[in-house]
Amino acid sequence: MPYRVIDSFEVRYLQIVDEAGNLDESLFDGFSEWLVRSFFERLVLSRTFNSRCLSLQREGRIGTYPSIYGQEASQVGSALALDAKDWVFPTFRESGVLAALGYPMELLLRYWMGDERGMKIPHGMNIVPMSIPVGTHIPHATGCGWAMRLEGARAAALCYFGDGGSSRGDFHEGLNMAGVFKANTVFLCQNNQWAISVPRTRQTASRTIAQKAFSYGFEGIQVDGNDIFAVYRATLDALNRAKRGEGPTLIECFTYRLDDHTTADDASRYRDPGEVEEWKKREPLLRLRLVMQRMGLWTEDYEKEVVKHSEEVVDSAIEKAEAVSPPEPSDILIYTSHTPSGRQRRELKEL
Secondary structure (H helix, E strand, O other), X not given: OOOOOOOOOOOEEEOOEOOXXXXXXXXXXXXXXXXXXXXXXXXXXXXXXXXXXXXXXXXOOOOOOOOOOOOHHHHHHHHOOOOOOOEEEOEOOOHHXXXXXXXXXXXXXXXXXXXXXXXXXXOOOOEOOOEOOOOOOHHHHHHHHHHHHHHOOOOOEEEEEEOHHHHOHHHHHHHHHHHHHOOOEEEEEXXXXXXOOEEHHHOOOOOOOOOHHHHOOOEEEEEEOOOHHHHHHHHHHHHHHHHOOOOOEEEEEEOOOOOOOOOOOOHHHOOOHXXXXXXXXXXXXXXHHHHHHHHOOOOHHHHHHHHHHHHHHHHHXXXXXXXXXXXXXXHHHHOOOOOOOXXXXXXXXXX
């Protein structure tokens, strides 16, 4: 029986700089020297924060921490594409996003020390507190983007999640509603190949995560998630499309988690060490450095200055965070509901 094709789609892939530092000159317009330096400085700051947190956790000074090593380009590149009016919906692994946006590091450290006040977002920063449950914030980002569309706001919401999050019902519900109502929302999936111990091949039979967008009536694109230039360009284009009223976009950043899922995980139990070593050759800082050398923007002294400054910023934030008095245990009950229940009043009395 002959069949008629109703619809078809293609998934585009964007890479501007490969792991050898080779540029696609036709796509490199618009990257000023100032922006390239910003990429490097924010990436180094994010990596410094990450390494310090890993050390603090081993010393028992913070709790369980999720490393961003290897994913910094996906985080910093997308964050720097945002405008001040845009909203950010992060997961627990977006330390690099918050660092790039200038979120006070002492607050971020306090959060990982177990102090929820660390996620009391400073006035003027359109950032929603980190989502620990996987995927539950995706419908929230859809709602925010829909509200912006209804108001005619020249702004958009940027929602982060991992490849594991794409298996959640919240993902499908959020993207479905975003497509129906053409929400001003950009969905950014950091496909780091592993959802804890579950490989990406067990998440979906689809060849890409990006193609899932077409099921919901909008565009999906896969980018080299270790190419900070490609991530920035794809995110900026998607945000601008949303602000023009052209609807949402799903961006799949194809990257790799070089560390354990969190400090409570041992990836050597399920992951081939050789695979990790191969991906280390493709990590974002290496290729960014190659581009900057070609542009005459990188020297050893420059990098030393950037590293030294980043260490000073992070170490100062650690001192401030550890100097703050811990929260009162009663805060758990006081801020649970507007009016304490009888049970809460009894528990407060016991405290």
